[in-house]
Amino acid sequence: MTEKINTIIIKNMDSVAVVIEALPAGCLALVKVNGEVRKIIATEDIPIYHKIAMFDMAAGQEVYKYGESIGRTLVSITAGQHVHSHNLVSIRETIAK
Amino acid sequence: MNFLGYRRPDGKVGIRNHVLILPTCACSSETCRMVTMQVQGTINIINQNGCAQVEDDLEITKQVLAGLAANPNVYGTVLIGLGCENAQPNDMEALIRSKTNKPLKKLVIQEEGGTTSTIKKAVEYALQMIEDASRVKREEFPISELIVGTNCGGSDPTSGLAANPVVGNLSDRLVDLGSTSILCETTEFIGAEHILAKQAATPEIAQQIYHIIERYEDHLTNVGQSLRNGNPTPGNKAGGITTLEEKSLGCIHKGGHRPIVEVFDYAVCPTKKGLVIMDTPGYDIASVTGIAAGGAQVMVFTTGRGTPTGNAIMPVFKMTGNQSTYESMKENMDFDASPVIRSEKTVEEMGAELLQEVIAVANGKIVKAEALGYSDTAISRLCNYV
Numbered sequence: 001m002t003e004k005i006n007t008i009i010i011k012n013m014d015s016v017a018v019v020i021e022a023l024p025a026g027c028l029a030l031v032k033v034n035g036e037v038r039k040i041i042a043t044e045d046i047p048i049y050h051k052i053a054m055f056d057m058a059a060g061q062e063v064y065k066y067g068e069s070i071g072r073t074l075v076s077i078t079a080g081q082h083v084h085s086h087n088l089v090s091i092r093e094t095i096a097k
Numbered sequence: 098m099n100f101l102g103y104r105r106p107d108g109k110v111g112i113r114n115h116v117l118i119l120p121t122c123a124c125s126s127e128t129c130r131m132v133t134m135q136v137q138g139t140i141n142i143i144n145q146n147g148c149a150q151v152e153d154d155l156e157i158t159k160q161v162l163a164g165l166a167a168n169p170n171v172y173g174t175v176l177i178g179l180g181c182e183n184a185q186p187n188d189m190e191a192l193i194r195s196k197t198n199k200p201l202k203k204l205v206i207q208e209e210g211g212t213t214s215t216i217k218k219a220v221e222y223a224l225q226m227i228e229d230a231s232r233v234k235r236e237e238f239p240i241s242e243l244i245v246g247t248n249c250g251g252s253d254p255t256s257g258l259a260a261n262p263v264v265g266n267l268s269d270r271l272v273d274l275g276s277t278s279i280l281c282e283t284t285e286f287i288g289a290e291h292i293l294a295k296q297a298a299t300p301e302i303a304q305q306i307y308h309i310i311e312r313y314e315d316h317l318t319n320v321g322q323s324l325r326n327g328n329p330t331p332g333n334k335a336g337g338i339t340t341l342e343e344k345s346l347g348c349i350h351k352g353g354h355r356p357i358v359e360v361f362d363y364a365v366c367p368t369k370k371g372l373v374i375m376d377t378p379g380y381d382i383a384s385v386t387g388i389a390a391g392g393a394q395v396m397v398f399t400t401g402r403g404t405p406t407g408n409a410i411m412p413v414f415k416m417t418g419n420q421s422t423y424e425s426m427k428e429n430m431d432f433d434a435s436p437v438i439r440s441e442k443t444v445e446e447m448g449a450e451l452l453q454e455v456i457a458v459a460n461g462k463i464v465k466a467e468a469l470g471y472s473d474t475a476i477s478r479l480c481n482y483v
Contacts, residue, residue, distance in 0.1 A: 005440070008258060018254050018258060020438055020439070047337065048337075049253055049254040049337040049401075049419070050254070050337035051339070065343060066257070066346040068288075068289070068292070068346050069288075070339065070342045070343035070346065071340040071342055083339070084334075084337070084339050085334060085339050088339045089340065090339075091288075091340075092288045092341055092342055
């Protein structure tokens, strides 16, 4: 039986992936990385098209999507957590000129 | 590959055959609207600018207005001014004539003696122009005559996953066919500028890309403001976009992968074929207006959250990668890119389909925003009115 992919990672190195259906807490995110399906348990509800952490990250670490930095973590994040404004902040927007 | 368009006396090729009733300023905008209500087939825009503007802002407004009149989708223009505005009708007439030799008539409300006498003459001019325009037949032209603008608005994560990459593929195809594809929305390059700079055809063009971004950031800093207050928007965030960098990295996919051969200011016409950048705000309505003033005949517009937007002069072809937005706003959407997200179709397959759709629109197929009568207009500004 083939399991349905419900999560997309854009570049294999990315620290977050995008869920393409709403994932309630406890559900499995199935994401193809380097041609292999990886399973990550969503540790909280993740709305459709929002980001799920692929691995644990320390506070202040840069977060990657599209293979590029999209900001840094505000707090430590564990794999399977919802990554959004509460734990991820822009680097560029906050630059003081 | 060819399309059917309208040959203009200035050598350009349009895909629509509009008669434009154009206000020099806010004070003549309503009069223009009243004229278009009287003559079927004419179009107008609502212009909030043209007076009480600092010099540089006035110049932007004048270039946009003249650029809209010169857009090849316009057969001819009836220009209506008030008389005492900063964008003086005589200056506007001269500016339009410097860009095109298409039919142009001018009326000044204060000289005509008020609303109804202005409308009466404008209607006479418009009737004649509509009749003359209707005699122009479509002819076959190579697709290299097309200038296609790309824009996004109401983005969500599906924009960066599906809709924008499909537009990027369209852009590559157009460039390979000798056409021009305009990437825009400078504020949405922020965080992705290093990728665009690598895509620049020369080191000078890479520097220009950095320059327009720095200029934008400096401009906002100088008035004590920050991009952070408006971008990403509440809708972007609700949809799942967290930071400006993330939004930008999704946004720039629209440009595709060909070298960037030119960078130019808001409302300016490209001089090169290929992938080019116009410096426009991230505000989609003002960006689309600037692209129309820059002479693009068609706009391909991606959205995640959904928008009904349209432009009076260019067909705005709207597409989304968000399946539920497509389903719930079908009446506003021209193309569904969500099969890419479900891995049912590839970006390349959908890019090929999109090219066929864009050619159909060039040939005369009406997009949803045209059928529903949208004519959103916003002209970019540097500072407050005076």
